[in-house]
Amino acid sequence: MAKKKLNIAIIGGGFMGRTHSNAFRQAPEFFALDHEPVLKAVCTRNAKGAADFAANWGFESSESDWRKLIDRKDIDLIDIASPNDTHAEIAIAAAAAGKMVMCEKPLGRTAAEAETMVAAVEKAKVPNMVWYNYRRVPAVTMAKQLIDEGRLGKIFHYRAKFLQDWTISADVPQGGRGTWRLDANVAGSGVTGDLLAHCIDTALWLNGGIASVTGATETFVKQRKHADTGETAEVKIDDASMFLSRFKNGSLGLFEATRYARGHKALYTLEINGEKASIFWDLHDLHRLQWFDHRDEGQLRGWRSVHITDGEHPYMSHWWVPGLQIGYEHTFIHQAADFLAGLASGKPASPTFRDALATEYVTDAVLKSAKSGQWETVRN
Amino acid sequence: MAKKKLNIAIIGGGFMGRTHSNAFRQAPEFFALDHEPVLKAVCTRNAKGAADFAANWGFESSESDWRKLIDRKDIDLIDIASPNDTHAEIAIAAAAAGKMVMCEKPLGRTAAEAETMVAAVEKAKVPNMVWYNYRRVPAVTMAKQLIDEGRLGKIFHYRAKFLQDWTISADVPQGGRGTWRLDANVAGSGVTGDLLAHCIDTALWLNGGIASVTGATETFVKQRKHADTGETAEVKIDDASMFLSRFKNGSLGLFEATRYARGHKALYTLEINGEKASIFWDLHDLHRLQWFDHRDEGQLRGWRSVHITDGEHPYMSHWWVPGLQIGYEHTFIHQAADFLAGLASGKPASPTFRDALATEYVTDAVLKSAKSGQWETVRN
Amino acid sequence: MAKKKLNIAIIGGGFMGRTHSNAFRQAPEFFALDHEPVLKAVCTRNAKGAADFAANWGFESSESDWRKLIDRKDIDLIDIASPNDTHAEIAIAAAAAGKMVMCEKPLGRTAAEAETMVAAVEKAKVPNMVWYNYRRVPAVTMAKQLIDEGRLGKIFHYRAKFLQDWTISADVPQGGRGTWRLDANVAGSGVTGDLLAHCIDTALWLNGGIASVTGATETFVKQRKHADTGETAEVKIDDASMFLSRFKNGSLGLFEATRYARGHKALYTLEINGEKASIFWDLHDLHRLQWFDHRDEGQLRGWRSVHITDGEHPYMSHWWVPGLQIGYEHTFIHQAADFLAGLASGKPASPTFRDALATEYVTDAVLKSAKSGQWETVRN
């Protein structure tokens, strides 16, 4: 049976532009899909850069103005991999044009902005998804399955952190290519929207809704040169953010993100303690799941380091043979494959824009609490 | 030169009575000390138990009423290893009688209670110490040295947790031998005074004062049978406790303790992230220090797992040969040795009662915050 | 500048056919190469399977008789990913036809067979390479650099093992698809040629030539059903193989491979102990290198777990950002990229057929010693 072509335009040629391009290239090689993704066009602000990116990744065309992609009839799907301040405008335009929309996380810079995006795709009734890629780490996907099967029993604790160390030097600028995440106008917030958002998305998925939070943020380096202006300016993003929370299921949550944890490049860790079993996972060894099962015989109870490389583990039958690990990029390939499978099945893959809005409600509450010094209720 | 005898009475014959007895027995074998500790008397509520304990550990006598020890002229030092509700009364009486006083942690059930104890020993001008034993884990002591040498540079983050899982079952009673820690009258608080207090004491020692906190506590099992009455009663201790904090040096702190973390028996972990280096340590592998030094050559930077068993590591020249680890009990031996050395040198070993009071101010603030939902300033 | 097309035919559509196809697909996306690999044809014994494989992976054509590929003028490179018993015949024919030749390891089933292959490519003067992919694990490549820079000093010990557990059940057949490695006629030997060969290739690369060996092999399951005949027949491969060795540089070697190590799927580990530093690496966490440097300050010496994900690590600048790991398949991508770069530079990438012959001399000596019970000198 001939596959249906799905014409894709990716906006953004940076780090995320690369992961998305690779995801669509690789998904059909490893997953049996009804749709054949076609890399139709890529758009970056710089025409030469766009053309080079297109040549490298096999896109049929390139643009330097994303609006042209919205107008093109040969594009089915707009995939947004550009900085946060562009998400809403592009997504709303794409939805209005009847195109499917995928968007890098966070969805919007604020929950209010994200709400406009949700409204747009829901009004247009177009397939949509947000790239919270860590749901598709096989170990994390398996954690979800284990929890859904009730293997942990009642949950008492959820704790997650995302630690980096790349902005410790005061010489790192704010704004500009590669450092726009330090510019509050572009990024919306600092680590709260960047790193904590990942932790929160996974937590909501694994452990359900968060009722309330109390948080604190800090900006360790108060002034940085702005790459656009060359002027030193106040840093308005949060360098570090942490919060306590109460989940709706009665469990307690503890979350932290920072770019000032010397020695950690991208250490996202999560742990869930249930009555019967506990789970631990970390991104620096993403191919392992730590599992403790209280039902094991007493003297032999211990944390199991499960090497998530067997065919019976989520996604892994599509890859190599037992014992051989996959890496970071595969989470995007899985997400692309799931999105395409969702198109075929009619059961949209998560997280949709609406799913991702829930994360924005939490990050908004954290930032609000950091200012108010109070516990804040999370919107629903 | 003949050693000076130091006549010791230990009150309490449980877990801590054993660790203290062992500490005083072993310290002189491994450390060159001017004082010779003499196990003069032990006191437990049950006369038979006291006698058995004395016979086992080589005490010269036993008592079932601690007041008799206060009256005995042949006792130089009262060491309190009995439940928390007895600390203040004994300590104050001992100090009033001019005896040296050592006390298991936490010092008092509340800061107010602890203040009366501090006042008593300071008025009496008697040597005093609190058994916050984890300061004497060689890896932790070395962390202190590294920080004091400025090797970490400016500190950004401090995080610590103490996880256990022994009270998950609703069948564990409150009150009684071995379970008095679940009885708020006896223990004062739950994990806050029991486990968090350890985390806080170490934090204050390593990272200086805490300015303010916001915390949350939870009691997962609301009703438990009381071992004394046989009646089911409300559980008034905190099963879990966590808080965010701001240290006076500008760093952020994140603390958590619980007895509901399935898979962890006594997992006390701490991590400190500085501008130049980071440290991680955990009690389940207490003989290792994890060290990351940003000054290492770039491509070879990595967390070093330092096996703290060499002669140049704190305390270790007193033990065996490189590669051979010591365990939990040695932290008490080190503390006993340091106390005795402090008597000889005239430089009291820490933490004194006053030092330990600082921890009480933090735990009080955490518990207050857990009720108020506000950030609370920590007293000084 | 237009890239030169390099027309590739891959023979074999199994596990290795997939890794090679992926390697040639992905290399040009991540590496700047003068040549553009074109997946011209794939060949498997089954015409339908070949066509399906071609469709999935984007090959322009498919064949079920490899000889047709030799005859085709539009093929520049024959890449052999079929079982061991086919390597020599195909490679020799390809070389005779003037084609470049790449070959899965081991080169031949015996050193004698491998010698005919070396002679063929050297006579034809065609570029050639053997897929000992583990040289291109970034951590292993970095180990090579560290050794070549003299950072380890004089080498004392080299130890490697490759442990699997997939043939413990007596129900695994010999021969047939997926299990031909248990058929001595097809595979040549058991774990010696399959797993030990990897360990030896890396060892020769990192630590130089092996002078002599004494080995032992064992076949735990003596009889297995043959998938081709359905008959139970004697198992003639080695299930386990181990040997002691002396390297030419005076260091001692210890090697072991087995498919009977319960709990290990593909645990290839290697450790090198030098006068100044030591290295450890294992395939189950291939993105980490363990490094111990005696020149570190005494009290802070420890094994560093280096997360090989930074731009300054070998190959890693081509991938994502620090902290994000790659996986198994990337080793093949690196090897394909290096081969193509070697074509452009005129400096052939290793290991060539001749390089790989050195490994065969060692495996031959091990198998000979296992029979003779003597130390055997390794040919050069």
Add this chain to the structure above:
Amino acid sequence: MAKKKLNIAIIGGGFMGRTHSNAFRQAPEFFALDHEPVLKAVCTRNAKGAADFAANWGFESSESDWRKLIDRKDIDLIDIASPNDTHAEIAIAAAAAGKMVMCEKPLGRTAAEAETMVAAVEKAKVPNMVWYNYRRVPAVTMAKQLIDEGRLGKIFHYRAKFLQDWTISADVPQGGRGTWRLDANVAGSGVTGDLLAHCIDTALWLNGGIASVTGATETFVKQRKHADTGETAEVKIDDASMFLSRFKNGSLGLFEATRYARGHKALYTLEINGEKASIFWDLHDLHRLQWFDHRDEGQLRGWRSVHITDGEHPYMSHWWVPGLQIGYEHTFIHQAADFLAGLASGKPASPTFRDALATEYVTDAVLKSAKSGQWETVRN
């Protein structure tokens, strides 16, 4: 009931003199024993040193000539903790005098020497034991229990190594206090009798007899100054030793020891692979047992890191509470307790002199093979 006093004389005041003294001091505090060990006398060559040692450890008397201890009627047990060249003479004299004899490992410098010792104690029918202390690491003891319960099924592989790095510098002398292990006259052999002997004793205990071996040894530093003479002399011990073996149960063995493995202080590791389960343990984290059970549910199979600190683990009910680790010295305490319990029960604790002779047969065969280049049969 009054305890029987057991009057003990320890010969040797070095590292092992300390571990034994501590063992006899501590055993009665933690284990309920019918016998009360009395530290009656210690003997070292230097009278002042002996007196100091006695004062420190609480021995009632000291001697500088061990023969006087043999003559003393008030000594029940001679415990030999002096260098290897003294073992046989002392043990034979002690046995002839009707005294119980305990001896540090290795029993003799050669199997022939050890045989004379076995003959002596068996003729005299005196209780006897060799301090192969690693059998009493709780994790190792539990491994023994698991194997004896048949939980591993048929055993395929046994591998052990003991790695140190303290003699890499050519400045380390041979002979003299602390370095007598490098003097072949005193030590008998190098790492074979020192480190491999430990590995072999445990292996024979866990996995039964070794049928045959092929080995290799190396002396990396050929000349060292002798501490006694000040003259540079040939080094006659083995710096490194490794061997392949076949166990009587059909499993394969791989053993290695060296003092030239940079980065390892006392890394004794052992792994056993059985049909159903595997075990791994290492001395640098001696309080953990790694356990892989193939009977676990497929997707959740993984190596369990069992923290051997619970009351249901061997020996641990005598120590502290779950989660709190013990260390190296405790293995000697356990052995002393077991010896004393064996006296009371009439069931001698292992390893007896005869048990330890089996290890000598293996080390002799290894050293013989290292010279002959042949497989050597191990005597029984």
